[in-house]
Amino acid sequence: MDNINEEKPRLILREHDIIENNSRISTVFDNQFDVKSFKKKFQIVIVRHDQTDMEFDLIGIHPSLVNCFRRLILSEVQTMAIDKVHVLNNTSIMQDEILAHRLGLIPLKADPRLFETKCDSKAAPDEKDTLEFELKIKCSNNKDSSKKESSRAEDMYKNSNVYSKHIKWVPIGGQKSKFKENEVGPIHSDILITKMRPGHELDLKLFAFKSNGKDHAKFSPVATVFYRLLPDIRLVKPVEGEAALRLQKCFSPGVITVKKDGDKQYAVLNENQARYDMSSRNVFRYEDLIDSVVMSKVHDHFIFTIESVGALPPEAIFREAVTILKDKCSSLLTELSSIM
Secondary structure, X not given: XXXXXXXXXXXXXXXXXXXXXXOHHHXXXXXXXXHXXXXXXXXXXXXXXXXOEEEEEEEOOOHHHHHHHHHHHXXXXXXXXXXXXXXXXXXXXXXXXXXHHHHHOOOEOOOHHHOOOOOOOOOOOOXXXXXXXXXXXXXXXXXXXXXXXXXXXXXXXXXXXXXXXXXXEEOOOOHHHHOOHHHOOEOOOOOEEEEOOOOOEEEXXXXXXXXXXXXXXXXXXXXXXXXXXXXXXXXXOOOEOHHXXXXXXXXXXXXXXXXXXXXXXXXXXXXXXXXXXXXXXXXXXXXXXXXXXXXXXXXXXXXXXXXXXXXXXXXHHHHHHHHHHHHHHHHHHHHHHHHX
């Protein structure tokens, strides 16, 4: 433990509790927020990024701010979702309410920043704040099937499964010139909505509006967003032989590698994978391994992960959260100024 005391404050994981390796942790969290100090320490490091997922590190930041970003993303970053369903005909076995609920949960590829928030839900659809879709489909016997003896519904019937690809966009006003066909509609085409049999029919009009997760979870832009402290693992003494294999199993896959040198085998820490350890503390099950490892977490280094549903890229979602926080702070300062 002595070899990490000289570094930045960490939280040391013991068998049944957590201790601070440096008293500065408490003082850092208790002191008044200082912008200049924050600018010097704060860093963002992008670790992994694609169209829907992003993992990045927030370094030198208070946990309350990290949690603030998470909560804003979940509940206040806006998206478009189907919110009103006009049922013209539904002879399927699924009730109207359940069907409308399932349709609302289908993520839409429509940039919410290009739409206004609809103030009056009873007002007529407008191209500035509404997207209209229709779902017209009827199930019938498949007389043209080449597999006459098949008992599979897909061979016996036409349109036995209703998927999100059957939802068609109906442009309002000048939307057709503003958006392309592939820019509006369900993100995934293979989401199963319901199953039908001959004689069943759906004729629906769907209206999508802009809102946020506080209104309903279907408006949340993410499948999940979470953060955790950066794990730090140190091998403080050699672990060889059968003990090396036991040590490897105590951590998440890839964290500990067992290497061979002739007849000897020994444990080696894979520092690139240590960040993905789940801190299970399984090592404390073995008396001979307890003193060989020091597990800790860096108190101001957070691994932040955003998994977008696809309406907005993850980097845009985070920027929107920052903008919302900025606006909230400006509103608070204005209120305080008017009071003073």
